[in-house]
Amino acid sequence: xDYPKRKLxxxxxxxxxxxxxxxxxIRPMISHRGETFTSLLKSxxxxxxxxxxxxxxxxxxxxxxxxxxEAAVWNxxxxxxxxxxPVFGEFSTRLAETVELAGGEAIRVTSEFGTVPSREAVEDxxxxxxxxxxxxxxxxxxxxxxxxxxxxxxAGTVREKGAFYVxxxxxxxxxxxxPVDKWGVDVCITGSQKCLAAPPGLSLLSMSKRTEEYxxxxxxxxxxxxxxxxxxxxxxxxxxxxxxIPLYWALDEALTMLVExxxxxxxxxxxxxxxxxxxxxxxxxxxxFADPKVRSNTVISGLYPEGxxxxxxxxxxxxxxxxxxxxGFGALKARxxxxxxxxxxxxxxxxxxxxxxxxxxxKFGYAVDLGRVSAxxxxxx
Amino acid sequence: xDYPKRKLxxxxxxxxxxxxxxxxxIRPMISHRGETFTSLLKSxxxxxxxxxxxxxxxxxxxxxxxxxxEAAVWNxxxxxxxxxxPVFGEFSTRLAETVELAGGEAIRVTSEFGTVPSREAVEDxxxxxxxxxxxxxxxxxxxxxxxxxxxxxxAGTVREKGAFYVxxxxxxxxxxxxPVDKWGVDVCITGSQKCLAAPPGLSLLSMSKRTEEYxxxxxxxxxxxxxxxxxxxxxxxxxxxxxxIPLYWALDEALTMLVExxxxxxxxxxxxxxxxxxxxxxxxxxxxFADPKVRSNTVISGLYPEGxxxxxxxxxxxxxxxxxxxxGFGALKARxxxxxxxxxxxxxxxxxxxxxxxxxxxKFGYAVDLGRVSAxxxxxx
Numbered sequence: 001x002d003y004p005k006r007k008l009x010x011x012x013x014x015x016x017x018x019x020x021x022x023x024x025x026i027r028p029m030i031s032h033r034g035e036t037f038t039s040l041l042k043s044x045x046x047x048x049x050x051x052x053x054x055x056x057x058x059x060x061x062x063x064x065x066x067x068x069x070e071a072a073v074w075n076x077x078x079x080x081x082x083x084x085x086p087v088f089g090e091f092s093t094r095l096a097e098t099v100e101l102a103g104g105e106a107i108r109v110t111s112e113f114g115t116v117p118s119r120e121a122v123e124d125x126x127x128x129x130x131x132x133x134x135x136x137x138x139x140x141x142x143x144x145x146x147x148x149x150x151x152x153x154x155a156g157t158v159r160e161k162g163a164f165y166v167x168x169x170x171x172x173x174x175x176x177x178x179p180v181d182k183w184g185v186d187v188c189i190t191g192s193q194k195c196l197a198a199p200p201g202l203s204l205l206s207m208s209k210r211t212e213e214y215x216x217x218x219x220x221x222x223x224x225x226x227x228x229x230x231x232x233x234x235x236x237x238x239x240x241x242x243x244x245i246p247l248y249w250a251l252d253e254a255l256t257m258l259v260e261x262x263x264x265x266x267x268x269x270x271x272x273x274x275x276x277x278x279x280x281x282x283x284x285x286x287x288x289f290a291d292p293k294v295r296s297n298t299v300i301s302g303l304y305p306e307g308x309x310x311x312x313x314x315x316x317x318x319x320x321x322x323x324x325x326x327x328g329f330g331a332l333k334a335r336x337x338x339x340x341x342x343x344x345x346x347x348x349x350x351x352x353x354x355x356x357x358x359x360x361x362x363k364f365g366y367a368v369d370l371g372r373v374s375a376x377x378x379x380x381x
Numbered sequence: 382x383d384y385p386k387r388k389l390x391x392x393x394x395x396x397x398x399x400x401x402x403x404x405x406x407i408r409p410m411i412s413h414r415g416e417t418f419t420s421l422l423k424s425x426x427x428x429x430x431x432x433x434x435x436x437x438x439x440x441x442x443x444x445x446x447x448x449x450x451e452a453a454v455w456n457x458x459x460x461x462x463x464x465x466x467p468v469f470g471e472f473s474t475r476l477a478e479t480v481e482l483a484g485g486e487a488i489r490v491t492s493e494f495g496t497v498p499s500r501e502a503v504e505d506x507x508x509x510x511x512x513x514x515x516x517x518x519x520x521x522x523x524x525x526x527x528x529x530x531x532x533x534x535x536a537g538t539v540r541e542k543g544a545f546y547v548x549x550x551x552x553x554x555x556x557x558x559x560p561v562d563k564w565g566v567d568v569c570i571t572g573s574q575k576c577l578a579a580p581p582g583l584s585l586l587s588m589s590k591r592t593e594e595y596x597x598x599x600x601x602x603x604x605x606x607x608x609x610x611x612x613x614x615x616x617x618x619x620x621x622x623x624x625x626i627p628l629y630w631a632l633d634e635a636l637t638m639l640v641e642x643x644x645x646x647x648x649x650x651x652x653x654x655x656x657x658x659x660x661x662x663x664x665x666x667x668x669x670f671a672d673p674k675v676r677s678n679t680v681i682s683g684l685y686p687e688g689x690x691x692x693x694x695x696x697x698x699x700x701x702x703x704x705x706x707x708x709g710f711g712a713l714k715a716r717x718x719x720x721x722x723x724x725x726x727x728x729x730x731x732x733x734x735x736x737x738x739x740x741x742x743x744k745f746g747y748a749v750d751l752g753r754v755s756a757x758x759x760x761x762x
């Protein structure tokens with residue numbers, strides 16, 4: 001294999017990974033049943049508490065985010081269980097399907113892709129369902145660039161029904177704050193390769209006290225994702241199965257950077273650059289894909305002007321400017337772009353990406369008012 | 382976290398990882414939906430064919446070996462299915478339990494730990510079972526150091542019953558050859574961190590044509606481990622979920638080293654060093670744990686002399702000689718050791734490990750005849 005050229009990865013995951021995080025992976029190999037790994041796991045666990053804002057111990061699974069979400073489903077959903085799932089994009093669609101694969105009855109609350117179901121519609125479904133087991137909600141739809149604005153508000157309604165409240169925050173946690181203890185989120189899941197800017201391959205999952213109790217009493221059918229087993233091993237500083245050790249080193253370094261920056265500052269940084277991205281796209285005359293009221297700070301989605309082929313556009317951005325943009329999803333795939341505004345994202349990333357986009361648009365015959373773009377950049381500075 | 386000291390990892394996984402394999406992980410991050418990853422996956426797939434000796438495409442999962450084995454179970458076993466599982470250690474015990482978690486009826490053929498069930502006993506169970514769905518067999522019991530010597534021979538009996546033949550070769554493939562096409566193995570599973578000497582976090586899984594057909598027609602309930610989905614994505618050079626990209630780079634480099642050495646040479650090298658290990662342990666007056674007729678070339682198990690605490694012994698080996706030995710398993714845990722003879726293992730590894738063991742035995746008051754040990758080393762040279 002040829003050594004790959006370094007590109008600016010503006011994907012909604014994986015993201016650019018800081019050198020110090022990459023370098024952490026090549027530490028000498030260690031035993032996963034020895035003191036060094038126990039210290040490493042302890043360090044990861046403590047810093048993960050900062051990320052989730054919890055006093056309990058989050059677990060880390062050797063699996064991508066989808067595996068983490070599947071773990072949540074298999075540990076909580078039993079055949080016949082009723083589960084409300086707002087569906088408004090590819091990943092929430094998959095979530096509802098996963099609930100059904102585990103034997104649950106998924107009560108979908110749908111909205112058009114590019115929007116999120118209203119809080120009222122979701123609360124209505126929650127209130128109407130007899131014997132509701134859980135609400136599984138995607139916070140940030142990576143496929144559409146929409147973020148649910150009522151994660152905190154919904155918690156009370158779910159709690160009143162005695163149901164579990166599970167939040168898929170794969171592409172948002174770290175770019176957004178979800179204080180799980182304060183808000184009463186029973187399970188929150190995120191991935192290593194999104195706002196944490198670590199390499200892909202690990203998922204992180206927080207559990208409330210009552211979730212811990214439930215999973216200990218009700219072991220799931222899928223052993224690899226058995227959360228009670230994870231907790232038991234974590235209690236003595238180990239994982240049940242051989243962990244992806246280099247990825248744990250990287251995650252630890254990435255979490256150290258999070259703690260150094262502070263979660264609040266990181267969230268602000270994501271919000272600031274998202275605002276600039278959206279303003280520039282608007283100055284370029286482009287239409288956003290997501291409803292502006294719910295557009296995401298971590299996944300910026302938009303539509304190319306009529307006549308521009310998204311594949312060709314991404315190809316030129318890659319070949320001529322070494323920038324990797326995200327493709328579209330769904331019915332408007334051929335006209336849609338997604339920009340990952342995640343992890344390391346900085347003013348430099350915004351400048352480089354938008355300058356290259358503007359110039360590429362010109363090459364495709366779409367005139368961009370560079371003066372307006374510059375004005376936005378100046379204002380954001 | 383402090384930077385860890387480099388140790389000689391003589392564990393039955395993870396193993397020592399060559400520098401060129403570790404270094405492959407820190408290549409610049411890439412998109413998992415782009416051409417570079419497609420080339421990487423193609424390269425991994427082609428070299429994996431050499432490992433499994435198959436013309437079909439093995440799949441690689443972002444999960445440890447346990448996840449790979451669980452994938453095989455969930456893709457083939459349906460509620461009520463009869464499955465013969467030889468049980469002779471920790472990992473084969475888990476395998477039978479996993480079959481039951483998936484709803485299957487595990488027909489256990491047991492033998493004392495330190496032995497393997499006889500071929501006759503297993504064939505008898507296979508022949509007696511009406512409507513047999515599959516035989517799941519652990520080739521090499523990592524917990525006891527026993528390798529089943531009749532993997533090839535059993536295939537015919539299983540095939541005659543029309544059942545699937547699944548071989549867990551997590552801790553053996555590469556140190557042993559299992560030519561899956563020639564022998565008629567329907568599914569064979571291994572891990573990245575054993576005889577391939579790559580970091581942990583990936584499992585590799587081969588499938589026969591009829592397995593491919595079965596999984597395509599019968600999707601499993603666990604989406605993360607859906608093998609048909611893996612095959613569909615592999616066909617266009619992708620994985621269904623975000624893969625642990627740095628681990629794929631490392632695996633590719635480790636497989637390149639396998640191809641450079643040649644599978645046959647690697648198997649011979651493992652056999653040669655295993656022989657020396659066993660001879661030296663005998664010269665030290667130690668008892669093996671495994672029945673000599675089925676002792677493994679990749680996991681060397683033995684018993685400490687009476688009165689030596691295994692924890693204390695491992696501690697001194699680690700602190701005084703920077704060597705990590707494996708602990709025991711099961712009833713004889715307190716007196717048992719396991720040495721991983723896997724991956725990079727070389728004459729230098731054998732010398733360093735056995736010299737340190739001999740000197741540590743002396744410190745514990747157990748006299749070792751160093752003359753006899755030297756004679757073995759000389760003979761092996």
